[in-house]
Amino acid sequence: MAEGMTEVSGLADDRALLGRTSTAERVSDILRSRIAEGYFPPGTRLSEDAIGGALGVSRNTLREAFRLLTHERLLVHRLNRGVFVRVLTIEDVEDIYRTRRLVECAVVRGLGDPPYALDGVAGAVADGVAAAADQHWKGVSTANIHFHRELVALAGSARTDELMRSVFAELRLAFHVVDDPRRLHEPYLERNQRILATLREGDAARAERLLAAYLEDSLAGLVEVYGRRVGEGA
Incomplete structure (x- = not known):
């Protein structure tokens, strides 16, 4: 018993980290959402003083949040310059889509027997149609991301959801560089x-084929416009 207590007693030194880590995770959630919304565009330098002051958190907490988002590939630390929102390369975009094909198509392929719980998917489709009717093309982009997140959620896997949350957040870094979101996103409403x-209809095999073609076309279109914008120094 004494030996066990000795081992556990060392954890008391880590107690202070619990509150800080929890706060850092909440801060990273806020910043992740802001980055996804385009509030901090790719290439933006994030000011510790400004953000820490606005959120009322310590420098150490903010740095931990930055570390978490750097691990998710949303931020990059540049020596002696600070922390910046990442600007993706074409290779990054291609790798994101490689991951999407592996995961999303596998989820649809493995759905099993119908009926499927499609309320979330249907809600995302309806949101996209409504945003397009309002000419809100960033809203269409958001609804489209939600559509794919809801497809992934059909797997019922918290780990897969967490993986793809990070992938989709990174993908939106590319979307924010595109200067014509309508051209990029509108064709996929019907798809x-x-x-x-x-x-x-219960035809998961056909849905997988449609999704695979969708992702292939989406990648080609994004690479075309994204490569042009990055080449112009966007």
Whole structure:
């Protein structure tokens, strides 16, 4: 018993880290959302003083949040210059889509027997249609990301959801560089509806084929416009 107590007593020194880590995770959630919304565009330097003051958190807590987001590949630390929102390379974009194909297509392929729980997917489709009707193309982009997150959620795997949350957040770094979001996102509204209808029919195999073609076309279109913008120094 004495030996066990000795081992556990060392954990008391880590107690202070619990509150700081929890706060850092909450701060990273806030910053992740802001980055996803384009509030901090790719290439932006993040000021510790300004952000720490606005959120009312310590420098150490903010640095821990930065570390978490750097691990997620949303931020990059440049020696003697500070922390910046990442600017993706074409290779980054291609790798993101490689991961998307591996995960999203596998989820749809492994759905099993219908019916499927499609309320979340249908809600994302409806949000995209409503945003397009309002000419809110960033809203269409957000709804499109939600559509794919809801597809992944059909797997019922918290680990897969967590993985793809990070992948989709990174993908939006590329979307924020594109100067014509309507051209990029509008064509996929109808394709989202088609995938949803196919899943409602219980044909997961056909839905997977539609999704695979969708991702291939989406990658080609994004690489074309993104490569041009990055080449211009965006």
